[in-house]
Amino acid sequence: MKTVIIGYGKMGKEIEKILLERGHEIVLIVDENNTADLNPGNLKRLGAQIAIEFSTPDTAYNNIITCLRSGVGVVCGTTGWLDKFEDVKKVCEQENGTFFYASNYSVGVNIMFRMSEKLAQIMNAFPQYDVTLEEVHHTQKKDAPSGTAITIAEGIVKNLDRKRKWVNETTTVADELEVLAVRRSVVPGIHTVTYESEDDLITLTHSAKNRKGLATGAVLAAEFICGKKGVYSMSDLLGF
Numbered sequence: 049m050k051t052v053i054i055g056y057g058k059m060g061k062e063i064e065k066i067l068l069e070r071g072h073e074i075v076l077i078v079d080e081n082n083t084a085d086l087n088p089g090n091l092k093r094l095g096a097q098i099a100i101e102f103s104t105p106d107t108a109y110n111n112i113i114t115c116l117r118s119g120v121g122v123v124c125g126t127t128g129w130l131d132k133f134e135d136v137k138k139v140c141e142q143e144n145g146t147f148f149y150a151s152n153y154s155v156g157v158n159i160m161f162r163m164s165e166k167l168a169q170i171m172n173a174f175p176q177y178d179v180t181l182e183e184v185h186h187t188q189k190k191d192a193p194s195g196t197a198i199t200i201a202e203g204i205v206k207n208l209d210r211k212r213k214w215v216n217e218t219t220t221v222a223d224e225l226e227v228l229a230v231r232r233s234v235v236p237g238i239h240t241v242t243y244e245s246e247d248d249l250i251t252l253t254h255s256a257k258n259r260k261g262l263a264t265g266a267v268l269a270a271e272f273i274c275g276k277k278g279v280y281s282m283s284d285l286l287g288f
């Protein structure tokens with residue numbers, strides 16, 4: 049597979065290792081110092097098939113559109129730009145292109161997404177429990193709450209009848225789900241859902257040990273979409 053890495057930071061460097069380990073070719077690496085290299089002429093000349101995009105909330109959208117308009121499929125992991133997701137879907141359709149998005153590429157986190165949805169359904173029958181969500185990440189993370197926390201929060205709001213929306217602050221409003229973002233030194237990512245009654249606590253926690261699981265998931269997604277058309281997510285990749 050002829051790949052492009054867009055965003056050569058913590059994730060881009062991990063993805064590079066996994067791509068090479070799995071025998072893929074990297075035809076271009078783009079970061080903030082050579083953004084002009086990401087252009088349709090260059091992508092065509094290099095024969096790029098799939099771009100893996102882990103840049104910044106402010107730059108992801110334009111990078112994705114450039115790739116889709118150039119006939120290059122995109123696996124995007126950048127969070128914090130999702131207000132433009134519908135636009136991306138539209139362009140992907142217009143161009144008969146391929147787009148894969150996940151707020152988290154770790155298999156374990158995606159299992160937790162499903163467990164949290166199921167737990168929320170079960171908890172409809174137990175109103176004595178209130179629920180909160182906490183995420184902890186390294187201090188360089190630009191968006192808060194994390195895209196992963198937003199996915200978990202949306203899953204709870206969708207499945208737990210007594211929560212109407214999530215808020216990124218402490219709240220005592222009964223139908224609001226409290227989502228707190230904590231920033232601490234070098235933590236790759238911890239997400240905890242807590243149900244609390246007067247008598248006990250039930251917690252569901254995912255704690256990433258490193259970034260390798262995330263990078264591997266992104267490369268598996270790139271392999272999955274290569275040769276396909278349309279918009280895909282981790283549910284398609286993992287067969288949920």
Ligand SMILES: NC(=O)c1ccc[n+]([C@@H]2O[C@H](COP(=O)([O-])OP(=O)(O)OC[C@H]3O[C@@H](n4cnc5c(N)ncnc54)[C@H](O)[C@@H]3O)[C@@H](O)[C@H]2O)c1
Binds near residue numbers: 054078
């Ligand atoms: N979906 C997931 O599984 C997942 C996992 C980890 C991180 N993330 C997200 O991925 C993004 C990147 O994370 P990171 O930890 O690697 O960040 P990072 O700060 O280490 O790296 C960001 C990189 O983007 C580059 N960049 C800046 N402007 C650019 C542009 N216009 N075009 C291309 N590259 C540009 C920077 O030079 C840098 O190399 C963040 O949004 C983060 O939240 C998602």
